[in-house]
Amino acid sequence: MFLVVLLSLFLNAFALNQEGLFLQRVKQTLADPTNALSDWDQRDPTPCDWLGVSCDSVTRRVHSLNLSHLQLAGPFPLFLCRLPSLRSISLANNSISSFLPLEISTCQNLTTLDLSLNLIAGPLPHSLPEIPTLRNLNLVMNNFSGEIPASFAQFQSLQFLGLAGNLLNGTIPSFLSNISTLRELDLAYNTFSPSFIPSQFGNLTNLEQLFLANCNLVGQIPSSLGWLTRLRNLDLSTNRLSGSIPSSISELKSIEQIEIYRNSLSGVLPLSMGNMTTLKRFDASTNELTGTIPTGLCGLQLESLNLFENRLEGTLPESITSSKYLHELKLYNNNLSGTLPSQLGENSPLKSLDLSYNQFSGEIPESLCAKGKLENILLINNSFSGKIPESIGKCHSMGRIRFKHNLFSGQVPDGIWGLPRVFLLELAENSFSGQISKMISTAHNLSVLSISNNQFSGSLPDEIGSLGALVEISASGNGFTGRIPESLVKLRQLVRVDLSGNKFEGRIPDGINGWVNLNELNLANNKLSGGIPSDIGSLPVLNYLDLSCNSFSGQIPIQLQNLKLNALNLSNNQLSGELPPFFAKEMYRDSFLGNPGLCGDFEDLCPKIGRSKHRRYAWILISIFILAGLVFVVGLIWFYMKYGSFKKNKRRVTISKWRSFHKIGFSKFEIVDRLYVENVIGSGASGKVYKVVLDNGDTVAVKKLNRGVKKDDSLSTDTERDEFEIEVEMLEKIRHKNIVRLWCCCNAGDSKLLVYEYMPNGSLGDVLHSSKGGLLDWPTRYKVALDAAEGLSYLHHDCAPPIVHRDVKSSNILLDAEFCAKVADFGVAKIVKRVGQGAEPMSVIAGSYGYIAPEYAYTLRVNEKSDIYSFGVVILELVTGKPPYDPEFGDKDVVKWVCATYDQNGTNQLIDPRMDLTYREEICRVLDIGLLCTNALPINRPSMRNVVKLLQEAVGRTS
Incomplete structure (x- = not known):
């Protein structure tokens, strides 16, 4: 008996206590695909050594649970509320779904509840304020909907309330001002109805952080916000606020960061802002502010000043030079003038300076790079003059020097030509003189050399041929002499070569067939001679060729017929012989004028050889043709009268079928009359896309759909709707900066036209997977990813009901002139139920090979997770520079190839070698986001709103 009792005591000593049993019940309610909670199966006396579990050192009771970032899925585990000493719960960045139950209030001792970055839907539980000890409530980036409950005014101890990135509606409630203990309030990125900022928020005198970005705010900034003397961060960006900035803002004695960009604020910046001695970052860009920059604003603590895209005037205050921490100064697109302070950059680690599109004058200060940190200097379209300082x-x-369109003169310092990290050197449209230094051989990262329209002279140095990353060289309108360097043919990445308007002599170098990526070759207005190399005809993507106004001789190589040219000009040379048959067309007529020995059927070219042979038979045919001609003319006149009436009526019908979705400044006739074959810029199974230049100089893209466009069976309800109707239905109600804009459309029987804004840089796929990929540095690729993610997030979370694109791919992401990305092509998009209410079955698979989510192998149910997978593939394309399928992958796609390569070799072989590895850490973080999006299990993929947040955090952006 004694042994039995002893054994029982021994077993009880090692049995798992009640709290451990509760936690094991919690594990049973959650899906754990990575087996992260494997040690929760152990039979320890207490769970205190389990992953994520923390216990009180004395009582050994569980007081904290941190299970964040473990890919857990399932409903909120209410068994946690049975742990009597539990103070903190964090399940952040998982896939917790369903609703948050009212019984959450039974966790009576909680001080912290963090459920951010999950998939929880439904209303906010009105019972949460019944937890008397709750101090931190973080529900950021979920799918909560409805209004903020009135009971939230009753929180007793709450210090942090995070509701950003949900689907909350209604107006921003003033009763939140009753939570006097609040230190941080984050309501940003919700779908509120148009709301005023409650003036009562001025009563939250303990508030340190106030985030109301993208909340559909209207009206003025209330002066009562000046009462928040402890406030350190204020973010009211991306709203519709109007009026002036209240002078009371200067009463924010502790403020460090103010972000009010992308509003409609007007008036002047308050002079009293000079009293804000703690201010580190001020961003009021993209508003309608006028007046001058207050002298006192540029204080000693200032790190970042962004006032671009306003209407500011006056000069840049001298006080900016006393800012010891200033690293970012962006004032572009204003009306600022005067000279720059002579000591700018002397006392601060300046990294980025953008003063483009202003009226600044004078010389560049010597001290701009005094701290050796300057990476970007952009002074485009000003009146700067004098020489570039040797210190630059x-x-x-x-990394970037952009001095285009100024009044600079003198010689460019030798060191600038050879800067090792510069990838863009733009000196065009100035009055620089002298030669290109041989030191250019050390500019190993240089991608774009733009020096057109200056007074440079001498020969191009052979050292240019060592710049293996060079994509573009634009040196037109200078006085360069000598021969085109033979070394230039070594540059296999070249996309554009423009050496026109110089004094180059001799022949075109041999071996240019190595320029396999060349899109434009312009050697016009030089003194070049010899024959035109037949190798030009082997350049696979060349579409612009201008060799006019030189002294080329001999015949036109027949191989030029192999090119697919948009523009050809061989005029004003000494060419001879017959035209190649392909070019003997009226559309090429002007391309050959001014060549006395060149023969063809065009006027001003010599008579075609052998024409006399045909004339001997002409008298036999004349009599026949005269009679037939009379009959033909009579018939033609009759037909013309009838057809003219028909065409007029048809055109009137066509124009009458137009629908506009925005205020447009062009006539529909301009569209209908300009759909020429030569204007086609793309084509596919559904039709052609035309580039149309309007009378006012603007450009639009026109998609003309073929007859009988394939129907999407999945969209059939009572009547079938074709691709045209689907795309119109989607785009007529979408308004977002990252969704391509549909100006108008026409549906008149056979004429189905969609008129979009024109995106001059084409699609991401075309740029990334061609020779132009070198133009996409990492900051640009990151911006493209973030832009596209914000567009898709809008479709998934901000449209009511949500929209699933279903064909997300790099060729459906278009790039404007500034490489801002916009999602396009909604021909197979689908309106679906609200997130959390299930998916809808499709009768056919939509999407493109390499982008289709793996669950399509066993289900045709559509939800937003398929878009997220496809977007993840786009991220992998941006990081690797490779298409979804490539011979290098063998039988794998890019997702499997990245996973396999990552496991074996890390990231060394994954990052596109065309990118600067100084961004390696950022690139790797974004790569991880791409892998998260392409998880094989849909439940483990983050929501698109979470993807946006993760991308922002990947480079330290929180706005």
């Missing part, structure tokens, strides 16, 4: 040529941190 010693600034080895420099």
